[in-house]
Amino acid sequence: MNDHQSGSAAPAVNIDKLAQRLDDAIQALEESRSFTKAGKLPRVLDIARRVLLQPDGCRIIEERAERLELAGVFAGTDWAEPGILLPTLTTYSLQSQNADTVVIEAFSELRLLAVARGSYLHPSVSAEQAHHYLTQVLAINLGLLFGMTGEAEREQGKLALISQNLVQYVAHHIGYEHVIDSLIEEIWRILEQRPIQVSDVRKMITQIALCRADPQADLGSAGRGADRLISSLYGPTRACS
Structure with missing residues (x-):
């Protein structure tokens, strides 16, 4: 089964061994010279993809967010x-059918979550800025957060699990009960x-x-504002532009 075939859950793996393999791949990238990093990066991305398909995958990547950035995973990209x-x-990016694009986007969001939570003191982004950015990301990707992706999910296959796990993980740590209200603010x-x-x-x-408007999205009392x-x-008093 390839990345674009659908699957309801990732196969069971030894997550500790997979995390160790990821650490080894990151170390190889860290120790490589700038002109050889491109050859080391695919292994990092491939193992990280498998990690992110696991229930605890986002936590594992978040804990390594600073190492990943310093190792050069974003070098020369739009995420730098x-x-x-x-x-x-x-x-x-999150709905891309390209595995590397989805994984690097996940790296980026989890990097900013680490910054927002104070575990990564980033030189160019404050915790407040990171939190504001992630709030906007959640607002724009509410379909992923609440499982309303439709055709995009079918086209993405297993990669959709990474994107869904990611936004749900981010929302969980920002606080589900505050997501909609924070977005309004x-x-x-x-x-x-x-x-x-x-x-x-x-x-x-x-x-x-x-x-x-989706009857399957249970927001409780959130979002009344x-x-x-x-x-x-959308109100009838608003003039059409």
């Missing part, structure tokens, strides 16, 4: 500068301070509206 990453682009913050990102805000509000935002975008 976390301070300028665009949350809206994560949807394309983030939208107002952007509107007040960075109005140039109106397109991002529209996409966030649309995702929240879709999530709230979204009414004003949703009405402002």
